[in-house]
Amino acid sequence: MFMPAAAQAVRLAPPRHPPHGRLTPPGSKSITNRALLLAALARGESRLTGALASDDTTYMAKALRAMGVAIDNPDATTFHIKGTGRLQTPSEALFLGNAGTATRFLTAAAVLAEGHVVIDGDSNMRKRPIAPLVNALRSLGVAIEAPTGCPPVTIEGCGGVAGGAVSIDAGLSSQYVSALLMLAPCGRGPITVSLQGKSIGARGYVDLTLAAMRHFGAEIVAEDEASWTLAPSGYQARDFAIEPDASAATYLWAAEVLTSGAIDLGTPVRAFTQPDAKAHALIAAFPHMPAVIEGSQIQDAVPTLAVMAAFNQTPVRFTGIANLRVKECDRIHALANELNRIAPDLAREEGDDLVVLGRQDLIGQTTDARIETYDDHRIAMSFALAGLLMQGLTILDPGCVAKTYPGFWKDFDALGVGIEPIG
Known part of the structure; x- marks a missing residue:
């Protein structure tokens, strides 16, 4: 060949x-990595078809496996995921290469583990900003550190996150917003996520996130164009065809x-x-x-x-x-x-x-x-x-x-x- x-x-x-x-x-990288995480956070078995098999999605799947999620690949474009609604503490740092979606999404999701989680990447990823997401999670009471404002990020997971309100500066990346939104239904109470100002890296990707979340059973109320309230509904296992x-x-x-x-x-x-x-x-x-x-x-x-x-x-x-x-x-x-x-x-x-x-x-x-x-x-x-x-x-x-x-x-x-x- x-x-x-x-x-x-x-x-x-x-x-x-x-x-x-x-x-x-x-298959869409953006949708595949969202669906992998949402299926991992759901209780039960989900089947993703038409998925992307690439470096970025491989990093995401490998990290989720390290956090106790059962993921099989019966073929190159299919994932079978068996989630428990929880994430385990990985035995070592999660290395995510230069996969921005995986790094931002898992930085938020790692809060659901119970213990010490390190999110890291390659030399390029270590230059990509993550401070806005870190600051937003800290405002929710999460013990989290990123001394350089870029990965590596250290999270002390406590099995969940309190309800409340959080605002996020999305000027650098819409992925910060998506990371918070996907975490929110796993909170202990309703969480309202709001944008600081009207600037957002790419609003269409937030809409993509919300659509995937709804597919997996999230209960979302759009308060206005810049804020959303999410019930502590968790996620339900679903099959998902990826475009x-x-x-x-x-x-x-x-x-x-x-x-x-x-x-x-x-x-x-x-x-x-x-x-x-x-x-x-x-x-x-x-x-x-x-x-x-x-x-x-x-x-x-x-x-x-x-x-x-x-x-x-x-x-x-x-x-x-x-x-x-x-x-x-x-x-x-x-x-x-x-x-x-x-x-x-x-x-x-x-x-x-x-x-x-x-x-x-x-x-x-x-x-x-x-x-x-x-x-x-x-x-x-x-x-x-x-x-x-x-x-x-x-x-x-x-x-x-x-x-x-x-x-x-x-x-x-x-x-x-x-x-x-x-x-």
């Missing part, structure tokens, strides 16, 4: 003909547009509930993308759109994307830096905005650019799109796509893209 992900780099060549056929994106990953779908939607191909994803755009699906309309506008794209609610799609913008007819400014600086890497800087490897002054940072100068004259050219990926799956996959239009583009560390889309290079190969493994 063709396995470029094991190589140190891959050199790309555009497909000779517009690709046609069907490709199915992997394809919208962030992953953006690469295939973009490939179809950039090559004038016809790629059937098996799921219509309107069927996606994830926020990044809103990027489809912007992708479809190429090569007449709008002059300004506000990216706060489609954050994981911004790298896809930024690389497309390099070949647009006119410049594109990306705004509302400051949170991209605290993702797997500083994605604003990474995008600007790597686009400028393709052509000098192709992109620039202006504060926390990214400006990409559209240059259609680059289409069909040969380049010797070697794209650094910063151990960031989205940088690797988004810049692979440039390889659809330019000859010779090299992507370093292609294996980093395993974080959320292990079959990415196999799918790209199926599109007719020339992929030459190097090293």
Whole structure:
């Protein structure tokens, strides 16, 4: 089997003909990790189908097993979870790599254990802020410490959390809100979760969380657009079918547009509930993308759109994307830096905005650019799109796509893209 992900780099060549056929994106990372946790906190057996099998979901499942949850994988996209409504204290620190969802969600859920729990990650995760969540949990009486404001986090679990009210600064990440919301139904009394101010990293992901919670039996009352009261209902075991990953779908939607191909994803755009699906309309506008794209609610799609913008007819400014600086890497800087490897002054940072100068004259050219990926799956996959239009583009560390889309290079190969493994 063709396995470029094991190589140190891959050199790309555009497909000779517009690709046609069907490709199915992997299951949603965001929904899979939410469903894994909710099923683990429920009493009884749940079955998740269409799930994502990747580094991020593997870290989540492994951590839950370490906390006493029985999880089986009868096949690559199915999880059987047997929950007891409780979590046990793990025998050692929970290492979660650079999985942001798993780290934030489990930091809150660890309160339900009885004893000392350490949440840790790799060197990149140790640079990603978690202080707003720590401060919110501390206000609920949780004994929790994160001296650097980033992982590692130490929690002294006491088997539950008191009822009451908690406010959270969600300006850096909506995952802080989702973590508190998913914990709340396991409280000893009703808990009201409120936003501090109106700023929130990506509101659509909070809606995704609330929908998954309701599926597993949570009783939620929306007090207004920025606060929710959750009854101490716990969760009920449920089967759950997980939709394809919208962030992953953006690469295939973009490939179809950039090559004038016809790629059937098996799921219509309107069927996606994830926020990044809103990027489809912007992708479809190429090569007449709008002059300004506000990216706060489609954050994981911004790298896809930024690389497309390099070949647009006119410049594109990306705004509302400051949170991209605290993702797997500083994605604003990474995008600007790597686009400028393709052509000098192709992109620039202006504060926390990214400006990409559209240059259609680059289409069909040969380049010797070697794209650094910063151990960031989205940088690797988004810049692979440039390889659809330019000859010779090299992507370093292609294996980093395993974080959320292990079959990415196999799918790209199926599109007719020339992929030459190097090293």
